[in-house]
Amino acid sequence: MKNKNSSIGDLPLDAHPGAIKGGDNPLLTPAKRASESLWDSWAKLRDTEKSVTDKSKLAPIAQKVVEKALATTDKALDSLRKNRELLTAKVNSVVSPKTGDPLGAEIRSHIKAQKSAFIFLAAAVKSGDKRTLAAALNAPAYLSGLTTEQCSSLLALAQKTFCPEEVLLIENIDKAAARLSRTAEHISTTIAGRIRTWSNAADDDALKGLKNA
């Protein structure tokens, strides 16, 4: 029997469920639950591995434990994607509602006539003038004398100005999803390697028996 008592070590600290920013928000609940599932599964595996003598028996159980946690993570990532889409739609409806302003073309002509369309629109954002901004954002950038990059910058500025809470939540969702993916990858890579080693322990034992025959 192989028993090196080797430890799989600890997960990186940022994999801890408490590291999820804004975790109290219901839209981040799936991330917190999945993070807890990954963290707890890892702790169980780490503790069990230390005391198990016949590693070949550990392999199939470890696979099941990890698969459950990964399935929970996939479900959470899917929920986070949906929550993000909802928030993005909400932000877009506030920042650039597609209402088809009858004066849109005239507003864009006015914007284009400014010395700097970008500065003019940035000032519009700061003063809360959503109508002027929407006229620019709902048409190709060049019609308002903007570049595509300037349009993106204005959109980001408007989102943060008009919907600060939603934008922060979207950022937290993105960070939480990235965190979950990193943790899942770390666990998958580490445990998959161990499972291969643990499974081979059974073959080694069988061959040892043949050698001694």
Added chain:
Amino acid sequence: MLSEEDLKSPEIIEAARFDAWFTAGHRSVTLPDGWPDGIDPEGYVRRHAEKCCKTTDTNVPVGDTPLVKRFRQLINGG
């Protein structure tokens, strides 16, 4: 939803038993017979199955998801 048949599945019962013994502090993969003291097996299996083993509206075992597929590939050396 989980069916009564699902709750009789040896795989689900064994997974619940593993979880129960682990929660009770047992750390060997060779489980003792039966259940830890003070556990209602039927209720425990049901709660464990609802929490871990099945999706909510189908009988497809959880596990056939992108991350799980990737994990299996890694185990097979992919």
